[in-house]
Amino acid sequence: AQRVTQPEKLLSVFKGAPVELKCNYSYSGSPELFWYVQYSRQRLQLLLRHISRESIKGFTADLNKGETSFHLKKPFAQEEDSAMYYCALSVNSGGYQKVTFGTGTKLQVIP
Amino acid sequence: ETGVTQSPTHLIKTRGQQVTLRCSSQSGHNTVSWYQQALGQGPQSIFQYYREEENGRGNFPPRFSGLQFPNYSSELNVNALELDDSALYLCASSSWTVTGELFFGEGSRLTVL
Secondary structure, eight states: OOEEEOOOSEEEEETTSOEEEOOEEEOSSOOEEEEEEEOTTSOOEEEEEGGGOOOBTTBEEOOBTTTTBOOEEESSOOGGGOEEEEEEEEEEETTEEEEEEOOOEEEEEEO | OOOOEEEOSEEEEOTTOOEEEEEEOOTTOOEEEEEEEOTTSOOEEEEEEETTEEEEEOSOOTTEEEEEOTTSOEEEEEOSOOGGGOEEEEEEEEOTTSTTOOEEOOOEEEEEO
16 A cells, blocks of 8 residues: 655745755555645645656655655745645556545745 | 536534535546545545546545546535544546646535534
């Protein structure tokens, strides 16, 4: 069974400081990993996916299969980055795209 | 392009009652999945529907059931409500061909007393 672990419930950083939101996963196959974000009073939305290897809003995430990690990073935090971040693992099982979410990390950027 | 809409936004039920939640998927999406999000937790997959059939299910009992209609809208039904069913229920639509990219509604918050 797959599992996603986000060890930090809350991460507080000052504006301009680097951010790293941790995510570890447990899955024996080839994972597809994602970061979802929920800003205040908005719906949950996709931030980025590992296969696209792109930077969204200055965030990047690299899949490290050796450490089974998919940490989300940004070199300089902005106040508008304050939100709830969820790491997610998608597994295709006979057509069923089961997406497993972590418990989430609340990022608080202090002005 | 219309996004995912859910109704009702809030509702209160008592233990043992039944509830139906509704979801309209984003245009062009043929897959709908339902998630339960308890307080302080991430969303947990209840089940997924594709072409009006349930094609996968998370660790939820049979009293959680659903339907998908020809226009890809969907319902989640929960029978014999229990106190632990109190949660935010999220509907997400996606394209069959794009794995893991989910478009969420704003959710229906269910309180069971």
